[in-house]
Amino acid sequence: MALHDSEGHRRILRSLGMLPVLIGLGGAIQIATRVFTGEGRFLAAQNLSIVAQQASINIVLSAGMTFVILTGGIDLSVGSMLAAAAMVSMLVSLDHGSAGILGGLFAGLILGLANGSLIALLRLPPFIVTLGSLTAVRGMARLMGGDTTVANPDLAFEFLGNGSIPLIPGVVGIPWLAALALSVILVSWFVLRRTVLGTWIYAIGGNPAAARLSGVPVRRVLLFVYAVSGVCAGLGGVMSAARLYAANGQQLGQSYELDAIAAVILGGTSFVGGIGSIWGTLVGALIIAVLSNGLILVGVSDVWQMIVKGLVIVGAVALDRYRSRGGART
Amino acid sequence: MDAEPLLEMRGISKTFVGTKALANVDLAVHAGELHALMGENGAGKSTLMRILAGVERADPGGEIRLAGHPVDIEDPRRARNLGIVVVHQELALAPNLSVAENLFLGHEHSRFGILRRRQMERECRVVLDRLGVDLAPMERVGHLSIAERQLVEIARALLAQSRVLVLDEPTTALSTRETDRLFDILRELRSGGLALIYISHRMAEVALLADRVTVLRDGRLVGVLDRRAIDSDEIVRLMVGREVTSLYPRTRLRERQDATILEVRGVADRHRVRSCSLVLHPGEVLGIAGMVGAGRTELARLLYGADERIAGEVYLNGTPLPPSDPRASIRAGLAYLTEDRAALGLFAAMSVSDNVNIAVIAADARAGGLLNRGRAAERSESTIANLRLRALPSATAGTLSGGNQQKLLLARCLQPGPRVLILDEPTRGIDIGAKAEIYRIIDSLAATGVGIILISSELPEIVGLADRVLVMRDGELVAELSGSEVTQEAIISLATGATRPRLH
Numbered sequence: 001m002a003l004h005d006s007e008g009h010r011r012i013l014r015s016l017g018m019l020p021v022l023i024g025l026g027g028a029i030q031i032a033t034r035v036f037t038g039e040g041r042f043l044a045a046q047n048l049s050i051v052a053q054q055a056s057i058n059i060v061l062s063a064g065m066t067f068v069i070l071t072g073g074i075d076l077s078v079g080s081m082l083a084a085a086a087m088v089s090m091l092v093s094l095d096h097g098s099a100g101i102l103g104g105l106f107a108g109l110i111l112g113l114a115n116g117s118l119i120a121l122l123r124l125p126p127f128i129v130t131l132g133s134l135t136a137v138r139g140m141a142r143l144m145g146g147d148t149t150v151a152n153p154d155l156a157f158e159f160l161g162n163g164s165i166p167l168i169p170g171v172v173g174i175p176w177l178a179a180l181a182l183s184v185i186l187v188s189w190f191v192l193r194r195t196v197l198g199t200w201i202y203a204i205g206g207n208p209a210a211a212r213l214s215g216v217p218v219r220r221v222l223l224f225v226y227a228v229s230g231v232c233a234g235l236g237g238v239m240s241a242a243r244l245y246a247a248n249g250q251q252l253g254q255s256y257e258l259d260a261i262a263a264v265i266l267g268g269t270s271f272v273g274g275i276g277s278i279w280g281t282l283v284g285a286l287i288i289a290v291l292s293n294g295l296i297l298v299g300v301s302d303v304w305q306m307i308v309k310g311l312v313i314v315g316a317v318a319l320d321r322y323r324s325r326g327g328a329r330t
Numbered sequence: 331m332d333a334e335p336l337l338e339m340r341g342i343s344k345t346f347v348g349t350k351a352l353a354n355v356d357l358a359v360h361a362g363e364l365h366a367l368m369g370e371n372g373a374g375k376s377t378l379m380r381i382l383a384g385v386e387r388a389d390p391g392g393e394i395r396l397a398g399h400p401v402d403i404e405d406p407r408r409a410r411n412l413g414i415v416v417v418h419q420e421l422a423l424a425p426n427l428s429v430a431e432n433l434f435l436g437h438e439h440s441r442f443g444i445l446r447r448r449q450m451e452r453e454c455r456v457v458l459d460r461l462g463v464d465l466a467p468m469e470r471v472g473h474l475s476i477a478e479r480q481l482v483e484i485a486r487a488l489l490a491q492s493r494v495l496v497l498d499e500p501t502t503a504l505s506t507r508e509t510d511r512l513f514d515i516l517r518e519l520r521s522g523g524l525a526l527i528y529i530s531h532r533m534a535e536v537a538l539l540a541d542r543v544t545v546l547r548d549g550r551l552v553g554v555l556d557r558r559a560i561d562s563d564e565i566v567r568l569m570v571g572r573e574v575t576s577l578y579p580r581t582r583l584r585e586r587q588d589a590t591i592l593e594v595r596g597v598a599d600r601h602r603v604r605s606c607s608l609v610l611h612p613g614e615v616l617g618i619a620g621m622v623g624a625g626r627t628e629l630a631r632l633l634y635g636a637d638e639r640i641a642g643e644v645y646l647n648g649t650p651l652p653p654s655d656p657r658a659s660i661r662a663g664l665a666y667l668t669e670d671r672a673a674l675g676l677f678a679a680m681s682v683s684d685n686v687n688i689a690v691i692a693a694d695a696r697a698g699g700l701l702n703r704g705r706a707a708e709r710s711e712s713t714i715a716n717l718r719l720r721a722l723p724s725a726t727a728g729t730l731s732g733g734n735q736q737k738l739l740l741a742r743c744l745q746p747g748p749r750v751l752i753l754d755e756p757t758r759g760i761d762i763g764a765k766a767e768i769y770r771i772i773d774s775l776a777a778t779g780v781g782i783i784l785i786s787s788e789l790p791e792i793v794g795l796a797d798r799v800l801v802m803r804d805g806e807l808v809a810e811l812s813g814s815e816v817t818q819e820a821i822i823s824l825a826t827g828a829t830r831p832r833l834h
Contacts, residue, residue, distance in 0.1 A: 196691045196699045203688055206677040213636055213674060214689045214742065215660040274679050 112230015205273025733764025
């Protein structure tokens with residue numbers, strides 16, 4: 001019985017993934033802010049709301065990235081697609097108001113489908129294809145605004161970036177950004193765990209040859225995951241534009257793909273595909289956001305922020321490997 | 331055999347979380363002895379060899395002696411230094427490096443960090459000559475056949491001055507001719523004073539080669555047989571723990587069927603398969619025999635559409651199948667069980683239930699592609715019951731034994747309700763209990779009218795199960811045998827080209 005118990009504990013610990021790291025990190029930052037600044041500012045409601053907003057765009061990108069990485073692929077172009085989608089949504093919003101939202105999502109979908117077509121139909125390696133579109137789509141984003149910032153002070157959908165959905169009117173609300181991010185996670189969970197498509201995604205990542213022989217429509221599924229990543233980047237673009245009332249093709253979304261990949265990997269998704277969960281990705285993205293926020297609160301310079309962030313990402317994954325040794329290898 | 335054994339393992343036990351993999355097992359092997367180690371999958375053979383190779387540590391209490399001295403094999407490096415080498419089923423060679431580079435991998439000759447290529451090649455050639463192997467030292471290992479790679483592994487063991495050589499199922503992927511050559515080499519090594527441990531499922535090989543046999547069952551030692559006492563019935567009885575009445579059941583009626591369920595006309599690929607035609611009747615088991623490399627797997631893949639047909643047609647019940655579309659083949663009622671379980675079949679990280687259901691989840695799904703979890707559970711539970719699979723539906727497929735994995739893949743093939751089933755080496759590397767199960771399933775499927783194409787390198791299997799046998803050689807179907815013509819001797823002589831094929 002004792003053996004079974006310890007096995008059970010291990011399984012629970014494994015299923016929690018990086019959650020203990022997130023909680024520990026939050027606790028440490030709370031203590032650090034109390035020590036360095038005299039008050040525990042991290043757990044204040046207002047700060048947590050800021051963290052949620054800061055995390056939300058990365059959560060959305062990471063959700064799309066999870067689909068792609070689960071098939072054993074990679075999408076390096078999400079930051080550029082985000083910028084292009086933000087430009088489209090701003091340009092559309094100037095004349096057509098809220099239709100800018102659809103414009104941004106549609107732009108993301110088209111770019112994602114373009115990536116997916118090259119990968120699924122022409123069978124080019126995902127790394128190469130999305131490395132190319134990382135650059136090319138960035139160029140398109142700059143081209144669209146004539147290489148300048150497009151602003152719209154009367155943005156019809158600015159509430160998405162700055163408003164809240166009141167839960168108890170006037171007292172507690174949930175920021176629209178966070179609500180969108182959470183919805184994306186829930187939908188992703190549903191697709192991955194409750195639909196045929198989700199099972200196919202895991203199958204392709206786990207064993208592509210076996211998937212094909214078992215009658216899984218591999219190309220269509222690959223096309224789908226890159227389209228999902230594009231739509232998520234499109235939504236991220238709309239969210240960024242709404243928050244800033246503006247979009248700039250050159251700066252917006254620079255190196256966002258790295259944070260998204262980091263969140264997915266921190267969340268325990270295998271880089272070779274087939275293993276991972278969307279909850280892990282959510283926790284991974286929150287770890288990155290909490291860390292950035294905490295370092296700012298404690299007053300660490302941005303140079304050191306970068307160094308610490310990088311080390312924490314590697315350290316957290318190393319810890320996870322150490323802990324789950326003997327379990328399924330990822 | 332009265333002298334002190336070269337290798338002696340005494341009272342070896344190994345406990346994994348919750349299970350006892352080995353309980354107080356002894357093994358003694360003399361220099362100049364070929365000692366067969368037998369047992370069903372999961373009997374503990376591999377664990378015992380992993381302990382010998384330093385990959386696993388035994389529980390305290392046991393002892394390993396080499397030439398009379400107790401040794402502590404704490405890691406694989408130590409094992410190698412002691413002269414213990416294991417040639418694994420999954421060969422551990424770097425395909426991108428040359429034969430010579432592989433032989434010296436990790437122990438390269440160098441001077442001031444610069445490789446002494448010439449010297450290594452020279453020594454490599456000496457070892458290869460000693461084995462009587464005609465291979466160029468500079469040949470890339472990736473270009474070699476499985477049999478040749480195995481010889482490279484053995485050469486590596488010789489080069490390491492090994493005293494104990496363990497071969498794990500070395501003939502699984504070899505043709506009869508390659509097997510014979512390997513046996514010659516093993517006999518040579520034995521007379522050279524090496525202690526050989528030979529793991530195999532094949533009774534005939536053990537009867538032919540072994541000086542003694544140690545049999546394990548469920549992690550326990552159940553018998554050690556001397557050369558004179560080696561008898562396949564006795565070994566099977568020890569391995570299984572019960573009498574195997576009939577390995578090849580035949581409950582179906584053997585009657586001449588005139589209906590055709592599968593018709594293949596002149597199919598060919600770009601490389602190996604040349605203009606193959608065949609006809610399959612409902613309820614028939616059609617064996618396809620031939621040497622490894624004759625093109626049997628390639629032919630099967632062409633029929634299924636796993637690789638592209640460049641010529642010829644395949645009709646299933648009169649419906650033509652597209653040249654390269656496994657999905658369409660499944661829909662038409664064709665199923666294919668791959669020969670390469672790990673690489674082409676199993677989703678190791680997914681559950682038993684997902685593995686069984688993957689080909690039918692779309693057909694079972696509710697509106698909008700929602701998984702029908704109730705139906706999936708029914709399918710996986712009835713599979714577990716019918717195929718006597720020892721696993722829970724939620725278990726991770728990669729943790730199952732080879733035999734259970736194979737049953738799982740067979741169950742997957744059966745879910746869409748195929749009319750024609752192509753089985754490619756359905757019993758490779760699985761234990762005798764699981765084999766008997768699979769033979770039973772083949773027989774009962776045929777009895778329900780499913781047409782079965784059985785590809786196998788195990789001739790007793792072909793002879794025991796098939797109603798009719800096609801012999802393949804060099805990419806062509808060269809002969810057809812049926813009824814009393816189906817004998818191992820006839821198949822071998824046709825497959826090797828010793829007999830002129832009867833054209834049909």
